[in-house]
Amino acid sequence: MKLVLYSGGQEPSNRLIHHALFQLVNPKRNTSMTYIPFCQDRSDLFFKKAIKRYQGVGFKRFHCLPVDVPFIQNDLNKALGGDVIYLAGGNTFYFLHHLRKSGLIPQLKQFVERGGILAGLSAGAILLTPNIGTAGPPLPYPDDNDVKLKNLRALGLVRFEFSPHYSSTPTTNRAILQYSRTTKYPIVACPDGSGITINDDRMTFIGKVVMFSEGKKVEIL
DSSP states (O other): OEEEEEOSOOTTTTHHHHHHHHHTSOOOTTOEEEEEOSSSTTHHHHHHHHHHHHHTTTOOEEEEOOSSSOOOHHHHHHHHTSSEEEEOOSOHHHHHHHHHHHTHHHHHHHHHHTTOEEEEETHHHHTTSSBOGGGSTTSSSOOOOTTOOOOOBOOOOSSSEEEOSOOOOHHHHHHHHHHHTTOSSOEEEOOTTOEEEEETTEEEEESOOEEEETTEEEEOO
C-alpha cells in the first residue's frame, strides 16, 4: 500500500512531499496522475495549477475527474489507469458524500490494492483515514456539513485520523485533545508543509508532526 497525506500549503513548502510522492512511482516514461477535485466549480483553475506543480517533479500525463457531476466510463477508466490518484482539498463532507454517490470509494480501495498510489491534501488526506471526524466540531474552523452527512466513515486505509493545517495554539490543542478522548484512533496533526508517506509497512514523516491520543499530546518530529 502506497499513500501520501499532505496537510496543505503550496510551493515551496510541500516540495519535499512532492518529490517523495514521485519517488513512490516506478520510473516510467509517461508517469501519470489523476486529479480528483472536491467539486467541479473552479476545478479547471486548480487542475492547471496541479499540472504545473507536478510537471516540475516529473509527472508527464494528467487527467481530471470531478465526482459531483456525472462522468462516463471512459473517464473513469482513465482515472483508475493512472499511476497516482490525487484527492484535492476542499469541503470534506461534500467530498465524501459525492465519492460515495459516484461509487468511487470501492474503486479507490481496489486501485490501492493493485499497487496504485493514492495521495490526498487536507480534505483528501482526511478521506484516507477511518472517518472524517477531524473535519467537524470540536475542531477549530470545521467544514460546513451542508449535505447533512451522518455517516462519517471514510476509506479506512490507515489506523489513525488526520488533522491538517495544525497550529500549536491553546485553542487548537484544547480542541484536538478534547476530540482525542472520543475516538479510538490516534490523531496525527500536521502544519502546512508537513505530511506523511506510507510505503507498505514503512511510514515516513516529512516536517513537523504531532500526535494526540486519549487526551495526551506527543511531538513526533
